[in-house]
Amino acid sequence: MAKRADGGIRFRPIDCRKHSTPAPSYSPMGTGCPAIRQAVERLYHGQNEETFWTLMGALNYALEMETHVLVPLQTAVSAHSAPTPWTEHPVPAEKAEGLPLWTLSNDKGRRWLPLFTSGETACADRSTVSRPMADRTLADAMELALSTPGIDGVVIDPWGQSATLDGALLNGLLHAAHTPEEPGGEEVEAGKEAARRGDWRTAADCYDRAAEAGNATGLALLADCLYKGRGFQKNRTEARRMWRTAAQAGEVLAMIGLGDDCAARKDGAGKALIYYRRARQAAERMPDIEYTPQVCLRMAQTETRYTSRKKALVLAAEAAQGFAIRAREGEPDARQWLAEAQQLITELTAQPQPRTAYNIDSLQLD
Secondary structure: OEEOOOOOEEOOOOOOOOOOOOOOOOOOOOOOOHHHHHHHHHHHHHOOHHHHHHHHHHHHHHHHOOOEEEEEEOOOOOOOOOOOOOOOOOEEHHHHOOOOEOOEEOOOOOEEEEEEOOHHHHOOOHHHHOOOEEEEEHHHHHHHHHHOOOOOEEEEOOOOOOEEEEHHHHHHHHHOOOOOOOOOHHHHHHHHHHHHHOOHHHHHHHHHHHHHOOOHHHHHHHHHHHHHOOOOOOOHHHHHHHHHHHHHOOOHHHHHHHHHHHHOOOOOHHHHHHHHHHHHHHHHHOOOOOOHHHHHHHHHHHHHHHHOHHHHHHHHHHHHHHHHHHHHOOOOOHHHHHHHHHHHHHHHOOOOOOOOOOOOOOOOOO
């Protein structure tokens, strides 16, 4: 909406802005951590074992993503009621070392360290709206709670729907051994290690053995090798068959692979979106840095950019964070995925995006 020279009002179409949209970052000052927020919401609606483990999965994902949180400090606060710049410009972790922490106590005398996943949640109550905050990774904040005498655990976003984690849960999240338990899991890990070295023949053989043991992830990764001709001769027909089998077992990587295959074909965008939606639904139950950033990027590219530029930027920022971490660890194709995410962010923060040419609410697979 804009004012005309004669004093009247002129309406602009949605997304036809004069100014570009700034790109958010995956941080408390930007997007926050959507996976934790969504898992806590499910916990409040469900209050059962399934929603509890969904929350644990989201917290494990947040740790993999090197998620940052805001930690309140027990120092002088502003005398004004308006928020101070602490949530937007928190104290760096190295400068906050040794400063006393601000904690919450319950009627049983137990003390909890509040952790805020976003500036918005930190400003939801007068007691923290103007309080200095330290910027720490979630892992460092959890370790801080465990190592500080008198603190019994942490409470995430205490001023609304929150999650309280005692010392036992924190120890489990931070120090539990991540050893493959399902059949073929060790072969999958061996294949991934070989792929990081660029030894695709060994990687493909490992994935093949994992698939023979009934491991859906191994089957999906083997299909990817066949589709791209890595370690084996390229065979896309067989790769699609394997992906379909793995997708039926709930494997997210297979759903993404099928979606990408459809997107590469003429008039396949609608079917691709259906596969990406299925991958999103499966990833929401158990997010993982191996596939969730890919789901975020594909949903932002194929659907959300046409419905909400703001939500698309949030998804793209999360995807870029995950790909940057995986690229640093030498994961194959991570740099290519990161470049795609950065390109999308550039496009979304530049000119208005065209509307989709198909009805995204009425798509079906044959």
